[in-house]
Amino acid sequence: MKEMLIMTPGPTTVAEDVRLARAKATTNPDIDLEFYDFYKNLCVKLAQFLKTKNDVRVLAGEGILGLEAACASLTEPDDRVLVLDNGIFGHGFADFVELYGGEAVLLQSPEKEAFHLELLENFLKKDHDFKYATVVHCDTPSGVLNDLSKICPLLKKYGILTVVDSVAAMGGEDLQVDEWQIDIALGASQKVLSAPPGLTIAAISPAAYQIMEERQRPIASFYCNLLTFKDYYEKKWFPYTMPISDIYGLDKAVDCVLADQEILQRHERIGKATRKAIENSPLELYLQDGYSNTVSVIKVPEGLSDQVILKKMREEYQVMITGSFDSLAGKVLRIGHMGENARANKVAYTLYALQKTLEKLGLKFEKSLQDDFWQSYHLKN
Numbered sequence: 001m002k003e004m005l006i007m008t009p010g011p012t013t014v015a016e017d018v019r020l021a022r023a024k025a026t027t028n029p030d031i032d033l034e035f036y037d038f039y040k041n042l043c044v045k046l047a048q049f050l051k052t053k054n055d056v057r058v059l060a061g062e063g064i065l066g067l068e069a070a071c072a073s074l075t076e077p078d079d080r081v082l083v084l085d086n087g088i089f090g091h092g093f094a095d096f097v098e099l100y101g102g103e104a105v106l107l108q109s110p111e112k113e114a115f116h117l118e119l120l121e122n123f124l125k126k127d128h129d130f131k132y133a134t135v136v137h138c139d140t141p142s143g144v145l146n147d148l149s150k151i152c153p154l155l156k157k158y159g160i161l162t163v164v165d166s167v168a169a170m171g172g173e174d175l176q177v178d179e180w181q182i183d184i185a186l187g188a189s190q191k192v193l194s195a196p197p198g199l200t201i202a203a204i205s206p207a208a209y210q211i212m213e214e215r216q217r218p219i220a221s222f223y224c225n226l227l228t229f230k231d232y233y234e235k236k237w238f239p240y241t242m243p244i245s246d247i248y249g250l251d252k253a254v255d256c257v258l259a260d261q262e263i264l265q266r267h268e269r270i271g272k273a274t275r276k277a278i279e280n281s282p283l284e285l286y287l288q289d290g291y292s293n294t295v296s297v298i299k300v301p302e303g304l305s306d307q308v309i310l311k312k313m314r315e316e317y318q319v320m321i322t323g324s325f326d327s328l329a330g331k332v333l334r335i336g337h338m339g340e341n342a343r344a345n346k347v348a349y350t351l352y353a354l355q356k357t358l359e360k361l362g363l364k365f366e367k368s369l370q371d372d373f374w375q376s377y378h379l380k381n
Helices: 016-021 033-050 064-074 088-099 117-126 148-157 206-213 244-259 263-279 306-317 344-360 369-378
Strands: 055-060 080-085 103-108 132-136 161-165 184-188 199-204 295-299 332-336
Touching: 016 244, 033 055, 033 199, 033 244, 055 064, 055 244, 064 088, 064 132, 064 161, 064 184, 064 199, 064 206, 080 088, 088 103, 088 132, 088 161, 103 117, 117 148, 132 148, 148 161, 161 206, 199 244, 263 295, 263 344, 263 369, 306 332, 306 344, 332 344, 344 369
Parallel strands: 080 103, 080 132, 132 161, 161 184
Antiparallel strands: 055 199, 184 199, 295 332
């Protein structure tokens, strides 16, 4: 049986050296003082990766833990929270805000485009009484990318704390936490970092800590309480037993990413070449603007089923891509070209497998997706 080529927008392929790092002999992370130093050093490297002087923490839980933890830690009953909504994860933040008693005010922007800055500017001139705002960097279900470099400073201009879901973008798109005035930046192990799923990355500013510490009511969670990690090193105490093997693997993955000086350029080159190949074919990209370099989203051809396409690609070509969910269920196909998936040969074969599958299902192509990809990939930007 051939090894399956995993080209989903997370989890991504895990490199062999990361898998081997997870096989390292473990100790008891609760009482091993050397592990506290190891964890602290990992957090320092992640801060370098995120271009921040803020505290960085690795939490034991998939990326959704970070989204909920940020809302749990900041939200008190009746707090007004601005939710920037141009995608499924965008408006999904409202659920977490309301779960902890806050009032989520959704500001909607067209879902097929990057969030409209003018819309936000005009809104904030009239109403900016918000404790914090949430924004998604790359909304994974649609692949739309929002310009944090303009959105977050604009929110901070009005004194609004910023919470960013960068799970599907972190590492594959530029992310400058301090320069862009991001108070809480959230990522996950299984996307561009290409480590196994199970860990959240959270960069937390002093301003965010201050709001948590000055709450009128206690944070209504233990596991989702970001304050529990604040002084872990001084106290030599983790709030729960850390998944030491997963953390060893993440540490190796971070080393690999930091050593890859061309990582952003590689993602951009592959993202552009993938989109160009799709545009030159009978297929159609879902988005009209705001394309991410970590995931490409394609409309399911009329008359075909996403599940039939995905099943045929897996069984006949050993390639795993995915559909989407919520309002996009059954409507689109998603190719993840992030992290270890962002390798030209892998993407080229994925496009070959997609085309052959669709041809067997009756869709006619005049040109080769794979050839168009390579042609665009080799063009100088």
